[in-house]
Amino acid sequence: MCADALTLENARSLLGLTGPVSADGLATAFRAAVKAARPDAPGGDAEQFRRVIAAYRLLQAQTLALPAPAYARPFVQPPAPAPLLTMTPMQAISGGCIRVIVGARTLLVHAPPGVRTGDKIRLKRGAADGTDLLLPVLIRPADGLSVLGGDLFMTWAVPQRMMDDGGRIEIMTHAGLRSSWLVPDMVEPVRLRLKGLGLAARGNRPAGDLFVKLEASADLPSAAEDLLLRFTRVWTPERIAA
Numbered sequence: 001m002c003a004d005a006l007t008l009e010n011a012r013s014l015l016g017l018t019g020p021v022s023a024d025g026l027a028t029a030f031r032a033a034v035k036a037a038r039p040d041a042p043g044g045d046a047e048q049f050r051r052v053i054a055a056y057r058l059l060q061a062q063t064l065a066l067p068a069p070a071y072a073r074p075f076v077q078p079p080a081p082a083p084l085l086t087m088t089p090m091q092a093i094s095g096g097c098i099r100v101i102v103g104a105r106t107l108l109v110h111a112p113p114g115v116r117t118g119d120k121i122r123l124k125r126g127a128a129d130g131t132d133l134l135l136p137v138l139i140r141p142a143d144g145l146s147v148l149g150g151d152l153f154m155t156w157a158v159p160q161r162m163m164d165d166g167g168r169i170e171i172m173t174h175a176g177l178r179s180s181w182l183v184p185d186m187v188e189p190v191r192l193r194l195k196g197l198g199l200a201a202r203g204n205r206p207a208g209d210l211f212v213k214l215e216a217s218a219d220l221p222s223a224a225e226d227l228l229l230r231f232t233r234v235w236t237p238e239r240i241a242a
Contacts, residue, residue, distance in 0.1 A: 011055035030056040046191075050148055057117050061138045085109055085121055085135040089145035089152060092116070092137075092199055093174060100135060102127075109135060114200035114207075116150060145174065150199040150208025157217040158182075163190070171212055173197060182214075190214040 012018070015029040030052070035041070037048040061084060085100055095113035099106055102123075109123055120134040127133045139147045146153045156171050166184040170177050173194065180192050191213050198208020 008058070011058045014052050014055040015059070017059075026056070026059060046189075050153070054146075054148060058138070061118060061136050083135060084138045085111065087111060087115070087137060087139050088142040089139060089147050090143055090174065092139050092147060093152075102133065111137070112202070114150070114202035114205075115139075116199065116202070116205070117147065119202075147199065150202075150205060152198045152208060152210045153213070154210065155213045155215055157215050160216040160218050163188075163214070163216045169214075173210060173212075180212075188214075188216070 015026070015033050017026070017029055021029065033052045034049065034056075036044070037052050038044045039046040039049055083100055083102055085098060087098060091098060091111065092115055093113060095111050095115070097108045098111055100109050100123075101107075107123065109121060111121060115121065115137050117137055117139045119137045121137060123133040123135055141147075144154050152174075154173070158169055162169060162182060164185060166182045166186070168179060168181050170179050171192075171194075175197055178194055178197070180194075182190070191211055194210040194212065196207050197210035201207040
């Protein structure tokens with residue numbers, strides 16, 4: 001299940017913004033919203049906390065914050081903002097060449113593994129005047145993954161019986177199957193932390209982690225049923241006869 005991608009309108013609503021705002025105003029709105037959503041505070045919510053932070057970073061990346069009201073200074077035509085280098089979480093994990101439109105041109109930009117939202121990648125001679133261009137990075141949710149800082153987030157469905165009784169589960173991650181153990185009657189929402197499976201270390205920033213939110217599903221087979229299905233797929237009549 002993929003986390004909902006934030007639109008600019010959603011981001012402004014999450015921070016309680018209704019009109020133009022300065023950089024200081026954006027920071028003030030963010031501090032108030034993130035304080036209200038803190039998971040360790042009464043009435044806080046971890047998912048809301050994550051979305052508030054993502055909204056703040058999106059508004060920063062889109063350069064919506066204005067330095068001062070126009071009437072308070074002589075009019076100066078602002079420079080056009082640099083195009084965003086929009087990436088998926090998988091592209092941020094592995095890096096590679098990404099297409100970006102700069103003016104009327106479509107260029108290929110090499111992104112190294114582990115870039116984060118808010119990082120800037122230099123595109124040599126990418127500007128119209130032949131100078132270098134700094135492209136701000138924005139990582140949007142895709143393929144069931146979302147990113148916050150260097151950490152990845154995903155959801156995984158498990159049988160309701162497993163949530164009630166506990167046991168060993170296998171989770172298909174971007175890095176392959178990973179196993180974990182559940183204890184009986186865990187309080188929902190259940191979130192597992194798989195260390196080192198986030199974005200790669202970059203500069204002085206360590207590798208991130210993968211956080212998996214477990215969702216109970218009555219439609220999934222039990223552990224015994226799943227084992228039987230695997231046995232049936234492997235031991236076909238032909239193989240038994242051999």
